[in-house]
Amino acid sequence: MSQPSVESSDSCEIAVIGAGRIGSAILTGLTRKGWPVTRLAYVTRTGRTSPRLSDLGVAQVSVADAAHADVVVIAVKPADVPDVVRSISPMLRSDPTVVSVAAGVSLNSLERLLPSRSVVVRAIPNTAAEVGESMTALCAGTQIDNSELARVESVLAPLGTTVWVSEDQLDAITSLAGSGPAFVYYLAEAMIESGITAGLDPSLSRELVIQTVIGATAMVRKPDSDPAHLLGDVTSPQGTTSAAVQVLNDRCVRAAVNEAVLAARDRARELPSCT
Numbered sequence: 001m002s003q004p005s006v007e008s009s010d011s012c013e014i015a016v017i018g019a020g021r022i023g024s025a026i027l028t029g030l031t032r033k034g035w036p037v038t039r040l041a042y043v044t045r046t047g048r049t050s051p052r053l054s055d056l057g058v059a060q061v062s063v064a065d066a067a068h069a070d071v072v073v074i075a076v077k078p079a080d081v082p083d084v085v086r087s088i089s090p091m092l093r094s095d096p097t098v099v100s101v102a103a104g105v106s107l108n109s110l111e112r113l114l115p116s117r118s119v120v121v122r123a124i125p126n127t128a129a130e131v132g133e134s135m136t137a138l139c140a141g142t143q144i145d146n147s148e149l150a151r152v153e154s155v156l157a158p159l160g161t162t163v164w165v166s167e168d169q170l171d172a173i174t175s176l177a178g179s180g181p182a183f184v185y186y187l188a189e190a191m192i193e194s195g196i197t198a199g200l201d202p203s204l205s206r207e208l209v210i211q212t213v214i215g216a217t218a219m220v221r222k223p224d225s226d227p228a229h230l231l232g233d234v235t236s237p238q239g240t241t242s243a244a245v246q247v248l249n250d251r252c253v254r255a256a257v258n259e260a261v262l263a264a265r266d267r268a269r270e271l272p273s274c275t
Contacts, residue, residue: 012061013039014155015069017084019050022101023075025130026159031056033132033158041066045076045084067091071099071155078102078271085113092118097148099123099155103174104271107141107167119148123156124170124178134160135177139167175264183257188213 014030016023019042027040037057043066044050054060066072067088076084081102092098097119100110110120120141125134136156140149149164156162165173188209195205219230235241248254 012041012059012065012069014071014073015041015043015061015066016073016075017043017045017063017066017088018075019044019053020075020077021127022125022129023073024050024052025127025134026073026075026101026125026156027053027058028056029129029132029134029159030155031058032130035158041069045080063088064091067096068093071097071151073155074098074100074102076102078104081105081110082113085110089114095119097121097151099152101125102271103178103268104171107139111141111143117143119143121152122167122170123152124174125156125159126178126181128181129159132158132160135180136160136162137165137170137173137177138162139165139170171265171268172261174268175261179261179264183260184213 014035016027019027023042027042030040031037037059041059041061042050042053043061043063049060068091072088072092074081074084081100092115094115095117096115098110098114099121101123103124105122107120107122110122111118114120118141121144122139122141123136124138125136128134129136136159138152138156140152144152153162191209191212192202192205195208196202200208216230219225220227231245235245
Protein backbone atom coordinates (compact mmCIF):
# COMPACT_ATOMS: atom_id res chain seq x y z
CA MET A 1 0.00 0.00 0.00
CA SER A 2 1.37 3.42 -0.88
CA GLN A 3 2.24 5.71 2.03
CA PRO A 4 -0.43 8.38 2.62
CA SER A 5 0.65 11.92 3.27
CA VAL A 6 -0.83 15.05 4.77
CA GLU A 7 -1.12 17.89 2.31
CA SER A 8 -1.08 20.59 4.97
CA SER A 9 -0.88 20.85 8.74
CA ASP A 10 -4.47 22.13 8.81
CA SER A 11 -5.72 18.66 7.89
CA CYS A 12 -4.04 17.03 10.89
CA GLU A 13 -5.96 17.32 14.15
CA ILE A 14 -4.10 14.71 16.19
CA ALA A 15 -0.46 13.85 15.65
CA VAL A 16 1.25 11.08 17.58
CA ILE A 17 5.02 11.26 17.92
CA GLY A 18 6.15 7.70 18.36
CA ALA A 19 4.61 4.66 16.65
CA GLY A 20 5.42 2.03 19.25
CA ARG A 21 2.87 -0.06 21.12
CA ILE A 22 1.02 2.78 22.84
CA GLY A 23 1.23 5.27 19.97
CA SER A 24 -0.02 2.68 17.50
CA ALA A 25 -2.74 1.51 19.90
CA ILE A 26 -4.04 5.08 20.27
CA LEU A 27 -4.23 5.67 16.52
CA THR A 28 -5.67 2.22 15.83
CA GLY A 29 -8.29 2.73 18.52
CA LEU A 30 -9.30 6.12 17.12
CA THR A 31 -9.71 4.78 13.60
CA ARG A 32 -11.83 1.90 14.90
CA LYS A 33 -14.03 4.41 16.69
CA GLY A 34 -14.67 6.28 13.47
CA TRP A 35 -12.10 9.06 13.49
CA PRO A 36 -11.30 9.96 9.85
CA VAL A 37 -7.72 9.05 9.03
CA THR A 38 -7.33 12.48 7.41
CA ARG A 39 -7.47 13.97 10.92
CA LEU A 40 -4.69 11.70 12.20
CA ALA A 41 -0.94 11.52 11.63
CA TYR A 42 2.17 10.04 13.17
CA VAL A 43 5.91 10.55 13.35
CA THR A 44 8.53 7.86 13.91
CA ARG A 45 11.84 8.83 15.45
CA THR A 46 13.67 6.52 13.07
CA GLY A 47 11.96 7.99 10.01
CA ARG A 48 10.73 4.53 9.02
CA THR A 49 7.10 4.04 8.16
CA SER A 50 4.83 1.92 10.33
CA PRO A 51 3.30 -0.77 8.08
CA ARG A 52 0.47 -1.23 10.54
CA LEU A 53 -0.50 2.45 10.56
CA SER A 54 0.06 2.81 6.84
CA ASP A 55 -2.35 -0.06 6.21
CA LEU A 56 -4.94 1.85 8.23
CA GLY A 57 -4.34 4.90 6.04
CA VAL A 58 -2.83 7.07 8.78
CA ALA A 59 -0.30 9.51 7.34
CA GLN A 60 3.32 9.69 8.34
CA VAL A 61 4.38 13.35 8.56
CA SER A 62 7.39 15.43 9.46
CA VAL A 63 8.02 16.67 12.98
CA ALA A 64 7.19 20.21 11.78
CA ASP A 65 3.77 19.11 10.49
CA ALA A 66 3.10 17.13 13.66
CA ALA A 67 3.98 20.16 15.80
CA HIS A 68 1.21 22.15 14.09
CA ALA A 69 -1.52 19.65 14.91
CA ASP A 70 -4.34 20.64 17.26
CA VAL A 71 -3.27 17.95 19.72
CA VAL A 72 0.27 16.56 19.85
CA VAL A 73 0.63 13.22 21.63
CA ILE A 74 4.13 12.34 22.80
CA ALA A 75 4.35 8.55 22.86
CA VAL A 76 8.06 7.83 23.06
CA LYS A 77 10.11 6.17 25.80
CA PRO A 78 10.53 8.32 28.93
CA ALA A 79 14.26 8.71 28.36
CA ASP A 80 13.57 10.13 24.88
CA VAL A 81 10.97 12.69 25.97
CA PRO A 82 13.41 15.57 26.70
CA ASP A 83 14.89 15.48 23.20
CA VAL A 84 11.47 15.22 21.58
CA VAL A 85 10.03 18.10 23.60
CA ARG A 86 13.02 20.32 22.86
CA SER A 87 12.81 19.55 19.14
CA ILE A 88 9.12 20.34 18.77
CA SER A 89 8.86 23.33 21.14
CA PRO A 90 10.04 25.97 18.64
CA MET A 91 7.60 24.67 16.01
CA LEU A 92 4.45 24.41 18.12
CA ARG A 93 1.43 26.64 17.66
CA SER A 94 1.10 29.60 20.01
CA ASP A 95 -1.30 27.72 22.31
CA PRO A 96 -0.59 24.03 21.76
CA THR A 97 -2.22 21.08 23.47
CA VAL A 98 0.42 18.48 24.31
CA VAL A 99 -0.46 15.08 25.77
CA SER A 100 2.37 12.96 27.13
CA VAL A 101 1.84 9.24 27.68
CA ALA A 102 5.34 8.72 29.06
CA ALA A 103 5.53 7.28 32.56
CA GLY A 104 7.56 9.20 35.11
CA VAL A 105 7.81 12.51 33.20
CA SER A 106 6.19 15.18 35.38
CA LEU A 107 3.90 18.00 34.28
CA ASN A 108 6.32 20.51 35.76
CA SER A 109 9.17 19.08 33.69
CA LEU A 110 7.13 19.24 30.50
CA GLU A 111 5.86 22.75 31.15
CA ARG A 112 9.39 24.03 31.72
CA LEU A 113 10.42 22.94 28.24
CA LEU A 114 7.26 23.84 26.34
CA PRO A 115 6.00 27.34 25.39
CA SER A 116 4.45 29.20 28.32
CA ARG A 117 0.87 28.97 27.01
CA SER A 118 1.02 25.25 26.35
CA VAL A 119 -1.85 23.11 27.57
CA VAL A 120 -0.15 20.03 28.98
CA VAL A 121 -1.81 16.77 30.01
CA ARG A 122 -0.27 13.54 31.19
CA ALA A 123 -2.14 10.39 30.21
CA ILE A 124 -1.56 6.80 31.28
CA PRO A 125 -3.41 4.55 28.80
CA ASN A 126 -2.74 0.91 28.15
CA THR A 127 -2.55 -1.14 24.98
CA ALA A 128 -6.23 -2.11 25.24
CA ALA A 129 -6.79 1.32 23.65
CA GLU A 130 -6.44 -0.58 20.40
CA VAL A 131 -9.78 -2.31 21.02
CA GLY A 132 -11.50 0.56 22.84
CA GLU A 133 -11.03 -0.94 26.31
CA SER A 134 -8.18 1.11 27.79
CA MET A 135 -8.26 2.37 31.35
CA THR A 136 -6.72 5.82 30.90
CA ALA A 137 -5.80 8.09 33.80
CA LEU A 138 -5.39 11.80 33.04
CA CYS A 139 -3.97 14.74 34.95
CA ALA A 140 -3.83 18.33 33.79
CA GLY A 141 -1.20 21.03 33.85
CA THR A 142 -1.60 24.61 35.00
CA GLN A 143 -2.90 26.13 31.74
CA ILE A 144 -5.90 23.91 31.06
CA ASP A 145 -9.49 25.16 31.01
CA ASN A 146 -12.85 23.46 30.48
CA SER A 147 -12.68 23.65 26.70
CA GLU A 148 -9.26 22.01 26.67
CA LEU A 149 -10.43 19.37 29.12
CA ALA A 150 -13.22 18.56 26.66
CA ARG A 151 -10.76 18.45 23.75
CA VAL A 152 -8.47 15.98 25.48
CA GLU A 153 -11.48 13.90 26.50
CA SER A 154 -12.63 13.80 22.87
CA VAL A 155 -9.28 12.31 21.90
CA LEU A 156 -8.91 9.73 24.66
CA ALA A 157 -12.45 8.79 25.70
CA PRO A 158 -13.05 6.72 22.52
CA LEU A 159 -10.16 4.51 23.61
CA GLY A 160 -12.01 3.23 26.67
CA THR A 161 -12.64 4.58 30.17
CA THR A 162 -10.99 7.79 31.37
CA VAL A 163 -10.56 9.22 34.84
CA TRP A 164 -8.99 12.53 35.94
CA VAL A 165 -6.62 12.17 38.89
CA SER A 166 -3.95 14.11 40.74
CA GLU A 167 -0.41 13.70 39.49
CA ASP A 168 0.81 12.14 42.74
CA GLN A 169 -1.37 9.12 41.94
CA LEU A 170 0.05 8.47 38.48
CA ASP A 171 2.99 6.25 39.44
CA ALA A 172 0.67 3.87 41.29
CA ILE A 173 -1.84 4.01 38.43
CA THR A 174 0.94 3.28 35.93
CA SER A 175 1.77 0.10 37.84
CA LEU A 176 -1.85 -1.02 38.11
CA ALA A 177 -3.58 0.08 34.89
CA GLY A 178 -0.58 0.67 32.64
CA SER A 179 1.25 -2.56 33.50
CA GLY A 180 -1.88 -4.38 34.64
CA PRO A 181 -2.75 -6.02 31.30
CA ALA A 182 0.58 -7.85 31.52
CA PHE A 183 -0.59 -9.49 34.76
CA VAL A 184 -3.69 -10.81 32.99
CA TYR A 185 -1.67 -12.01 29.99
CA TYR A 186 0.80 -13.70 32.33
CA LEU A 187 -1.98 -15.58 34.13
CA ALA A 188 -3.73 -16.49 30.87
CA GLU A 189 -0.49 -17.85 29.43
CA ALA A 190 0.12 -19.90 32.57
CA MET A 191 -3.45 -21.27 32.49
CA ILE A 192 -3.14 -22.27 28.83
CA GLU A 193 0.15 -24.06 29.53
CA SER A 194 -1.42 -25.78 32.53
CA GLY A 195 -4.35 -26.96 30.44
CA ILE A 196 -1.92 -28.51 27.96
CA THR A 197 -0.04 -30.18 30.83
CA ALA A 198 -3.37 -31.55 32.06
CA GLY A 199 -3.88 -33.26 28.71
CA LEU A 200 -5.81 -30.77 26.58
CA ASP A 201 -5.13 -29.92 22.97
CA PRO A 202 -3.33 -26.52 22.81
CA SER A 203 -6.04 -24.89 20.70
CA LEU A 204 -8.78 -26.13 23.01
CA SER A 205 -6.88 -25.00 26.11
CA ARG A 206 -6.46 -21.53 24.57
CA GLU A 207 -10.14 -21.28 23.66
CA LEU A 208 -11.22 -22.36 27.15
CA VAL A 209 -8.94 -19.85 28.89
CA ILE A 210 -9.81 -16.91 26.65
CA GLN A 211 -13.54 -17.36 27.08
CA THR A 212 -13.09 -17.93 30.82
CA VAL A 213 -11.21 -14.62 31.11
CA ILE A 214 -13.91 -12.86 29.05
CA GLY A 215 -16.66 -14.33 31.19
CA ALA A 216 -14.95 -13.53 34.50
CA THR A 217 -14.33 -9.95 33.32
CA ALA A 218 -18.01 -9.57 32.44
CA MET A 219 -18.95 -10.77 35.92
CA VAL A 220 -16.58 -8.33 37.61
CA ARG A 221 -18.02 -5.48 35.53
CA LYS A 222 -21.56 -6.08 36.77
CA PRO A 223 -22.89 -3.19 38.92
CA ASP A 224 -22.03 -3.60 42.60
CA SER A 225 -19.98 -6.73 41.93
CA ASP A 226 -17.06 -7.49 44.22
CA PRO A 227 -14.18 -9.82 43.30
CA ALA A 228 -14.00 -11.23 46.82
CA HIS A 229 -17.69 -12.15 46.77
CA LEU A 230 -17.42 -13.60 43.27
CA LEU A 231 -14.48 -15.70 44.42
CA GLY A 232 -16.49 -16.94 47.36
CA ASP A 233 -19.44 -17.81 45.13
CA VAL A 234 -17.37 -20.20 43.00
CA THR A 235 -15.28 -21.67 45.83
CA SER A 236 -17.32 -24.43 47.43
CA PRO A 237 -15.82 -26.02 50.55
CA GLN A 238 -13.76 -29.08 49.67
CA GLY A 239 -14.48 -28.50 45.98
CA THR A 240 -12.18 -28.26 42.95
CA THR A 241 -11.92 -24.47 43.04
CA SER A 242 -11.17 -24.57 46.74
CA ALA A 243 -8.27 -26.92 46.09
CA ALA A 244 -6.93 -24.59 43.39
CA VAL A 245 -7.26 -21.44 45.49
CA GLN A 246 -5.54 -23.17 48.40
CA VAL A 247 -2.49 -23.76 46.20
CA LEU A 248 -2.47 -20.09 45.18
CA ASN A 249 -2.65 -19.05 48.82
CA ASP A 250 0.05 -21.51 49.84
CA ARG A 251 2.32 -20.08 47.12
CA CYS A 252 1.59 -16.53 48.36
CA VAL A 253 0.34 -15.41 44.93
CA ARG A 254 -1.58 -12.47 46.41
CA ALA A 255 1.60 -11.18 48.07
CA ALA A 256 3.52 -11.68 44.82
CA VAL A 257 0.96 -9.57 42.92
CA ASN A 258 1.28 -6.84 45.53
CA GLU A 259 5.06 -6.90 45.22
CA ALA A 260 4.78 -6.75 41.43
CA VAL A 261 2.54 -3.67 41.53
CA LEU A 262 4.84 -1.91 43.98
CA ALA A 263 7.90 -2.82 41.89
CA ALA A 264 6.28 -1.28 38.81
CA ARG A 265 5.33 1.82 40.81
CA ASP A 266 8.86 2.22 42.13
CA ARG A 267 10.28 1.79 38.65
CA ALA A 268 7.97 4.55 37.37
CA ARG A 269 9.40 6.85 40.07
CA GLU A 270 12.93 6.04 38.95
CA LEU A 271 12.36 6.83 35.28
CA PRO A 272 14.25 9.91 34.02
CA SER A 273 12.28 13.12 33.74
CA CYS A 274 12.82 16.15 31.51
CA THR A 275 15.52 18.48 32.75
